[in-house]
Amino acid sequence: MATKVHMEALSPTMEEGRLVKWTKHEGDPVKSGDTLAEVETDKAVMELVARADGQLLKVMVPEGTTVPVGNVVAWIGKPGEKVDGDGAAAPAPKSAPAPEPQKRAPSAVRSAPETPPQPAPIAPTDATRVKASPLARRMAKEAGVDLKLVQGSGPGGRVVKRDVESAPATEVQRTAPGALRTPLEGAPRTPYEDVPLTQIRKTIAKRLAASIGPIPHFFLTTEIDMERAAEAREALNKQLGEEGGKISFNDIVIKAVALALVQHRACNAWFQEDHIRYWNEVHIGMAVAIEDGLITPVIRNADLKSLREIGAESRELAARARSRRLKPEEYTGATFSVSNLGMFDIDQFTAVINPPEAGIVAIGSIAAKAVPEGDRVVVRRRMRATMSCDHRVIDGATGAAYMKTLKQMLENPLAMVL
Amino acid sequence: MATFDVIILGGGPAGYVCAIRCAQLGLATAVVEQEKLGGVCVNIGCIPTKALLHSAYIANLLKESKEFGVEAGNVTTDYGVAMKRSRRVSDQNSKGVEFLMKKNKITVVKGTGVLQPGKKVKVGSDVYEAKKAVVIATGSRVKGIPPIGLEINKTTVISSDEALLMERVPASLAIIGAGAVGMEFADIFNAFGVKVTVIEALPRILPLEDAEASDTLNKSYRKRGIEVIAGAKVTKANVGKDKVTLDVEAGGEKKQVTAAAVLMAAGRAVNIENIGLKECGIQLTERGFIKVDKNLQTSTAGYYAIGDVAGPPMLAHKGSREGVVVAELIAGQKPHPIKYDNVPSVTYCHPEVASIGLTEDQCKEQKLDYVAGKFPFSANGRARGTGETEGFVKILRDKKYGEILGAHIVGSHASEMIHELAVARENEYTVEEVELAIHAHPTMSEAIAQAALDSLGRVIDT
Numbered sequence: 001m002a003t004k005v006h007m008e009a010l011s012p013t014m015e016e017g018r019l020v021k022w023t024k025h026e027g028d029p030v031k032s033g034d035t036l037a038e039v040e041t042d043k044a045v046m047e048l049v050a051r052a053d054g055q056l057l058k059v060m061v062p063e064g065t066t067v068p069v070g071n072v073v074a075w076i077g078k079p080g081e082k083v084d085g086d087g088a089a090a091p092a093p094k095s096a097p098a099p100e101p102q103k104r105a106p107s108a109v110r111s112a113p114e115t116p117p118q119p120a121p122i123a124p125t126d127a128t129r130v131k132a133s134p135l136a137r138r139m140a141k142e143a144g145v146d147l148k149l150v151q152g153s154g155p156g157g158r159v160v161k162r163d164v165e166s167a168p169a170t171e172v173q174r175t176a177p178g179a180l181r182t183p184l185e186g187a188p189r190t191p192y193e194d195v196p197l198t199q200i201r202k203t204i205a206k207r208l209a210a211s212i213g214p215i216p217h218f219f220l221t222t223e224i225d226m227e228r229a230a231e232a233r234e235a236l237n238k239q240l241g242e243e244g245g246k247i248s249f250n251d252i253v254i255k256a257v258a259l260a261l262v263q264h265r266a267c268n269a270w271f272q273e274d275h276i277r278y279w280n281e282v283h284i285g286m287a288v289a290i291e292d293g294l295i296t297p298v299i300r301n302a303d304l305k306s307l308r309e310i311g312a313e314s315r316e317l318a319a320r321a322r323s324r325r326l327k328p329e330e331y332t333g334a335t336f337s338v339s340n341l342g343m344f345d346i347d348q349f350t351a352v353i354n355p356p357e358a359g360i361v362a363i364g365s366i367a368a369k370a371v372p373e374g375d376r377v378v379v380r381r382r383m384r385a386t387m388s389c390d391h392r393v394i395d396g397a398t399g400a401a402y403m404k405t406l407k408q409m410l411e412n413p414l415a416m417v418l
Numbered sequence: 419m420a421t422f423d424v425i426i427l428g429g430g431p432a433g434y435v436c437a438i439r440c441a442q443l444g445l446a447t448a449v450v451e452q453e454k455l456g457g458v459c460v461n462i463g464c465i466p467t468k469a470l471l472h473s474a475y476i477a478n479l480l481k482e483s484k485e486f487g488v489e490a491g492n493v494t495t496d497y498g499v500a501m502k503r504s505r506r507v508s509d510q511n512s513k514g515v516e517f518l519m520k521k522n523k524i525t526v527v528k529g530t531g532v533l534q535p536g537k538k539v540k541v542g543s544d545v546y547e548a549k550k551a552v553v554i555a556t557g558s559r560v561k562g563i564p565p566i567g568l569e570i571n572k573t574t575v576i577s578s579d580e581a582l583l584m585e586r587v588p589a590s591l592a593i594i595g596a597g598a599v600g601m602e603f604a605d606i607f608n609a610f611g612v613k614v615t616v617i618e619a620l621p622r623i624l625p626l627e628d629a630e631a632s633d634t635l636n637k638s639y640r641k642r643g644i645e646v647i648a649g650a651k652v653t654k655a656n657v658g659k660d661k662v663t664l665d666v667e668a669g670g671e672k673k674q675v676t677a678a679a680v681l682m683a684a685g686r687a688v689n690i691e692n693i694g695l696k697e698c699g700i701q702l703t704e705r706g707f708i709k710v711d712k713n714l715q716t717s718t719a720g721y722y723a724i725g726d727v728a729g730p731p732m733l734a735h736k737g738s739r740e741g742v743v744v745a746e747l748i749a750g751q752k753p754h755p756i757k758y759d760n761v762p763s764v765t766y767c768h769p770e771v772a773s774i775g776l777t778e779d780q781c782k783e784q785k786l787d788y789v790a791g792k793f794p795f796s797a798n799g800r801a802r803g804t805g806e807t808e809g810f811v812k813i814l815r816d817k818k819y820g821e822i823l824g825a826h827i828v829g830s831h832a833s834e835m836i837h838e839l840a841v842a843r844e845n846e847y848t849v850e851e852v853e854l855a856i857h858a859h860p861t862m863s864e865a866i867a868q869a870a871l872d873s874l875g876r877v878i879d880t
Contacts, residue, residue, distance in 0.1 A: 133845060133846030133847070134845075134846060134847050134848050134850070134851050135819060135820070135821050135846035135847070135848055136846060138819045138820065138848060139819055142818065142819065154754075155754065160846055161821070161846055
């Protein structure tokens with residue numbers, strides 16, 4: 001019977017290993033003690049050796065794949081011997097750069113064609129996967145309904161036709177964001193109400209727990225003088241006059257955050273399991289509170305857009321976010337985010353990073369404050385901004401330098417025109 | 419007084435399936451049955467007719483076997499032998515249900531059950547009490563048309579009950595009603611050499627099926643020498659000792675049909691009399707079925723109704739599913755609601771007719787924006803090989819989303835093939851998912867994929 005080759009714990013703390021290179025290949029004869037592969041552990045590159053004699057029958061894991069300790073990575077046995085339990089033994093690669101190899105023994109019948117690359121999925125990550133029937137998907141796409149926001153009533157919470165059909169109707173009946181419906185008069189009072197998790201609430205739970213837990217956050221707060229930004233805004237809006245499309249503080253903040261990122265590419269990055277992706281484009285996610293949750297529509301290339309463009313786009317995206325009409329590509333792919341609770345009179349707060357982004361800036365309210373200026377005290381409009389950083393990507397000084405630039409931009413809005 | 423969690427009145431396909439599901443869920447269950455377990459379906463319905471239809475199929479096959487290089491000589495038929503075989507099949511199935519009752523530790527009470535208030539059932543002088551629920555699954559029976567003199571007399575005016583137990587076939591037979599039952603018996607008796615006339619009041623045979631299905635079957639029956647009179651009204655019946663003469667009006671013409679016997683196959687009556695419904699406050703619908711809510715509970719809490727008594731479609735598989743759902747509800751589970759618009763309908767005549775969802779006429783009536791895709795078996799390799807090229811697959815899809823609104827199959831094995839489309843509809847696959855699934859070649863089922871393609875305007879094989 002063929003012998004399994006497991007990913008072994010090659011260091012005391014090793015939980016998974018990355019298969020760097022196979023030194024033996026399928027069909028090669030192997031003797032116990034021969035080096036089969038090079039494996040990168042948490043500490044160093046080590047050798048994985050054979051524990052049996054025979055032929056390397058089957059390699060289960062392509063090079064470059066990270067595999068948990070204990071998973072089967074290959075089979076050794078007699079030439080032509082069939083490998084059993086292929087399917088069950090196949091590892092779930094954490095990041096597979098190459099498609100999984102065929103799981104059939106070489107001697108078996110003509111192997112089936114390789115799995116073709118997946119067509120563009122509806123949602124980009126696992127956390128946002130939605131179970132829905134093909135018909136429901138088509139209807140949702142056509143109607144612009146976001147399946148993530150629909151509560152599925154089919155088996156296992158699958159979104160089916162009737163759920164999509166009733167989606168717009170239920171929207172109207174709903175009350176303010178997050179608010180629970182008040183029990184009807186005369187209705188029996190219960191001590192509590194169990195409300196099933198909607199898809200979006202599930203996604204928030206999953207993604208944010210995946211953020212504040214494993215991501216080492218740290219926070220940087222600075223107080224920004226908004227007097228000149230306020231003056232500039234008033235002047236701009238006066239000029240726009242009746243044309244409509246007024247500029248908001250939020251638009252100015254988004255623009256400044258984007259421009260500051262152009263100067264600090266180190267903060268405009270995604271943490272990916274085995275690499276960091278530094279973005280050359282700046283896409284700002286803008287947290288918007290909606291019915292029973294929040295969503296971050298993305299203003300793409302915000303650094304290249306005018307304040308007016310940002311204003312128009314953010315209003316449009318926010319409105320569609322609230323009516324659940326965002327397309328998936330409109331709320332994914334941000335490189336950095338802004339969360340603004342200024343309108344709720346929050347002085348300052350910390351926002352939770354939206355992975356894989358490495359940072360988010362939390363904006364507090366703009367309030368008149370007495371500040372010393374030279375030897376006298378003046379009243380100025382001030383605003384607190386707090387940056388949450390993923391320490392795996394951004395170090396303290398890196399983040400601080402970014403915040404300094406952001407502060408300068410907002411305190412001297414003319415700099416944005418440069 | 420013996421107590422159970424659940425008492426089920428009737429051991430047909432609704433009742434016995436409900437009982438087994440109850441037992442699986444740990445409920446102490448009793449079934450009250452006055453005749454054989456398995457009900458009409460197993461004993462005098464679905465099962466024995468399928469056995470007889472197979473005899474008919476073999477008879478027709480042998481008549482044509484020469485063309486296939488097989489000479490069977492002079493083919494003779496003996497209905498008595500076929501009937502006895504069908505009885506053995508029924509008995510085996512009924513014994514099978516009996517075994518299932520024992521296996522699941524379900525108590526079977528022989529006798530006629532009468533409901534009493536307080537979730538009690540009286541059988542003879544014994545009273546049984548249900549702690550959780552009483553389920554009414556008493557089914558239905560054949561009915562005659564007494565107003566025109568066609569009262570079932572079991573000799574010249576018969577129902578399927580008698581037809582299934584005949585030793586010898588009559589020389590000629592008039593069948594009133596061209597629904598599934600009428601069409602199946604027409605097929606059987608024609609194969610056994612009986613001169614058959616089918617009379618249907620509605621404008622076409624199999625009136626609930628798609629019009630194209632009716633047309634195809636009509637042609638096939640006429641080719642075999644079965645007379646079909648649709649849109650016909652029987653105005654008078656003269657029932658003699660050894661023959662019946664019917665005055666029939668059809669298409670503005672009057673004619674007389676004389677036959678050695680008349681088989682009544684026009685509708686069924688539900689068994690709701692003398693079972694204590696009134697005493698328990700259980701209400702009926704306008705059409706005479708037991709009134710139930712969406713959980714199949716009657717107007718009296720604790721009493722449920724399933725199967726034929728709970729309303730149409732009066733089909734065994736619909737009753738069985740209701741049995742499962744009610745059992746799960748009684749056990750406190752939350753079963754998925756039954757999709758009554760996704761119950762397959764099958765007539766097992768030759769060629770078979772099977773359908774699910776809407777007919778094309780219904781699509782038109784509902785003003786749906788649909789596209790019909792069709793593929794004839796005459797263009798299907800497998801069908802040509804077996805010489806069974808009659809019929810077609812027709813898929814009606816929603817124009818915008820590709821939803822399968824309805825599907826109709828006429829042809830050999832249609833009864834088996836329809837389930838691909840039942841699964842597709844249940845899971846809300848569109849025609850594209852059906853077409854994407856690779857169909858083995860050569861099979862009759864390829865016609866389903868081709869019909870799906872045809873609805874998308876890219877059929878390959880015609």
